[in-house]
Amino acid sequence: MGFTDSIREHVREHRTGMVHDLMFAVVWVAIVNFLFSAVFTDAPSWAFYMFMLAGIPAYFGFFFSLSMARAQQDSQ
Template sequence: MGVIDSVREQKSGMMADLVFAVAWVVGVNLLFDLTNGPDWAYYLCMFAGVIAYFGFFTSLEMARAQQ
């Protein structure tokens, strides 16, 4: 299986990942542009996006499994 076949197979999942990442980064940037928060808090919020990503998609999978 080539890379192109893999991308075609996972297209909707990759798009959801991209949308989540862009929304998280834009949201954190807007928040810290408005509040002028400290750099350490900015980086902590960016790292929290990784945890939020896995939490969101894990709970989504669990909800789909219960249906």
């Protein structure tokens, strides 16, 4: 099995998860860009980068809470 085949297999197995990851990233960046171009126009650039970095724990928090909600729903 070559490198290309292993990449294809990985994408085939994790396609929906990768799409969800991409959608979360695009939405997060769009929201932060909107906030800093329309609401926080005078904010320093470090605040913009901190909001971008806050997307990492927001991502894990969102998907962790989603999996907890699904587990709770399945147990009922």
